[in-house]
Structure formats: C-alpha cells, structure tokens
C-alpha cells in the first residue's frame with residue numbers, strides 16, 4: 465500500500481523532465497558533516513545536500529546505527545528528517561537502525577539510486593517500534609555497488625529549484641531575480657509571473673519551504689505555479705490582471721543541512737514574521753513593505769506552502785473582514801467543487817500578532833493569508849492534482865473579485 469514510485473521533475477506541458485537532484489551544486493558537504501562509517505560490506509555517508517544524521521556507529525559487518533537528532537537544542541517540531549547514502553561492495557542486505565534522540569520516527573523511508581525516482585520502502589523492510597512517536601526504526605536495505613539514497617522524504621535540494629526556475633524563465637510570463645541571500649550566502653530567488661504586455665496592479669504572494677523537511681508542500685507548489693503559467697484561458701486572463709511573486713525556497717541553508725525546522729540562526733522562520741530578525745524572513749518583510757509602499761500595487765493574497773500530518777488549509781476566519789472580501793471561503797468552495805472525490809479541510813483561526821506568515825499578511829495588510837498544508841503521506845499524484853486544481857480555483861475566484869478602481873489614487 466505504501467509502495468509508490470514517483471518522479472520529481474518538471475510538470476511543464478505534458479512532459480516530465482528529470483532533474484539531477486543530487487548533482488553537486490557547490491554546497492555538497494556542510495563543513496560540520498560527521499565522518500562516514502564503514503565496514504568491509506558497506507559505507508554510509510551524508511556528504512550531499514540534505515544529507516543528515518548526527519552520528520553513525522558500526523554495530524556489525526552488515527549492521528549500522530544512525531543517531532538522528534535535531535539541528536540545535538532549542539524547542540523544535542517533531543519533523544525528524546534523515547538522509548544518508550549507502551555504498552556497498554557487493555549485492556547484499558544491511559540493516560540500519562535509526563535511533564532518535566528526540567521525538568521519534570515520523571517519515572516513512574524512501575529510497576532512490578538517482579535522486580529522481582523514489583520508492584517508498586516496503587513495509588516488511590521497515591520495523592518501527594510501535595507507531596509514530598516511537599524512538600527507533602530498523603530499515604533492511606537491499607544494496608549493491610550503485611549508491612543508494614535513503615531519506616525521510618524525497619530529496620528536494622536547491623539544485624532542483626534552480627533547474628526548475630531555469631526552465632520557467634524561458635517562458636515570456638516569467639522573470640527570475642535574486643531576492644537576496646540566506647545567512648550562509650545561498651541564493652533566495654524570486655519568480656515573478658505576469659503578462660509582459662500588461663501592468664498588473666494586484667499582487668499574489670507565494671512562499672515555500674520555510675521548513676526544510678516539508679517536501680510535500682513543495683511538491684504542491686510546483687504544479688500550482690506551473691498552472692498559473694499555463695496556456696489555459698483562465699491563466700492568461702489571470703496573468704493579465706495579476707502579478708504573482710513566488711519565493712519557492714526561503715530556507716535553503718536549512719534544506720542543505722537537513723534541518724528539522726530552523727534556519728542556521730536556530731530560528732523557526734515561520735515564527736519570525738513581524739520581528740523579521742533573520743536574513744531570510746527579512747527579505748519577505750522587505751518585499752511586503754515594498755508592495756505596500758508602491759502605490760501601483762496591492763497585495764491580494766498570501767499563500768505559504770507547508771506539510772503536516774494531513775492536507776489542510778489554515779486560514780483567517782471568515783468573520784474577520786479581508787480584502788478581497790470572503791476570498792478564502794469562495795476559493796475553497798470552488799476548489800471543493802473541482803475535487804468532488806476529495807474532502808477539502810479548512811481550519812480557520814487567528815491570533816492577532818502571531819508572527820506567522822498568514823497572520824502577518826492579515827494583521828498588517830488586511831490580506832487573506834493561507835497556510836497551505838499537504839500531508840506527509842499524501843499520494844504524490846494526488847498532490848499534483850491538488851496543486852493544479854487549487855491554482856485554477858484561486859485564479860477564477862480572484863478574477864471574480866472587483867477590480868480596484870485605481871489603486872494609485874485610492875491607496876492613500
């Protein structure tokens with residue numbers, strides 16, 4: 465049942481173009497990478513982007529123990545990321561125990577030999593001591609001379625985003641620019657989507673990957689963005705009226721280091737919207753301020769892509785007036801109509817001043833803020849459909865909102 469092959473690639477058009485996810489992007493091995501461990505049979509290492517374990521111990525010629533720990537001692541969510549590579553001398557089986565210092569096993573292990581095609585491990589090869597929350601998992605791996613990657617979710621490092629943006633940039637409606645850099649100097653890129661022949665005055669903001677292990681949110685964001693860039697009539701109409709500013713990878717350092725939650729400053733970026741103490745979040749704060757101060761622009765919606773244990777939209781409640789009025793209610797109703805065999809979940813609440821993206825968008829700008837959550841285990845084909853259909857519903861809902869008469873005059 466868990467068995468599933470998937471491809472991370474580009475969803476543009478009808479083709480899927482594989483991307484060398486594990487290509488050396490100049491950020492291969494963080495300096496603090498612990499040593500590999502090795503026997504006559506196999507060698508285990510984590511010297512690739514997203515590679516992460518705290519330590520590796522040899523417990524037998526074919527047995528290894530990896531200690532899995534969060535990136536720092538602060539409070540942290542139980543998103544216990546791990547990723548490692550096995551090089552074997554010959555075809556054999558090994559066992560790898562994942563020993564968690566905190567929280568326990570959460571993510572069902574996946575394997576890949578090329579970083580593009582991933583397989584969920586078969587249940588008979590994964591022994592978790594009890595259910596989610598237990599402290600150990602034993603993986604039995606069939607290995608040979610081909611390096612085998614084993615990870616908590618599909619490995620989705622900066623190189624995939626770069627290849628994706630390179631492809632998108634070929635399209636007339638896209639412009640890619642450098643928004644800024646992370647604490648460790650990695651690129652944080654901004655994708656602007658708009659009809660090049662018009663000057664849209666209404667702005668939709670998308671952001672992704674504040675939390676490194678939340679790969680399923682990214683797997684939804686890519687088709688979401690591509691749908692906005694598509695050839696449909698609705699996408700063309702949307703792009704002539706709205707510009708989309710998308711920052712798909714806000715925490716590249718955390719992703720490369722295989723963090724559970726934080727950036728390299730030990731901060732949960734989605735608890736820093738408002739204070740903006742971190743270089744990554746400050747880029748978003750500055751961008752929103754710039755939109756607000758530009759009399760020819762109005763922010764209409766902010767959507768922030770994440771992952772949790774189920775598909776759910778965390779939203780501002782309908783009782784709180786947003787501009788556009790009741791956008792979230794209308795959007796999700798339309799989206800539900802487009803997904804008749806699927807239940808759209810919404811959890812509406814708001815705590816004023818809470819330093820998360822959706823609350824900040826509402827508190828400061830009166831805009832509907834949405835945290836778009838995809839379940840860790842949601843079927844990967846379904847995720848693509850979720851991304852596409854929710855994007856179509858968003859575009860249609862926005863096109864039905866009244867156009868601001870002249871924001872340049874009405875702004876202030």
Ligand SMILES: [Zn+2]
Pocket residue numbers: 675678734770771
């Ligand atoms: Zn998250």
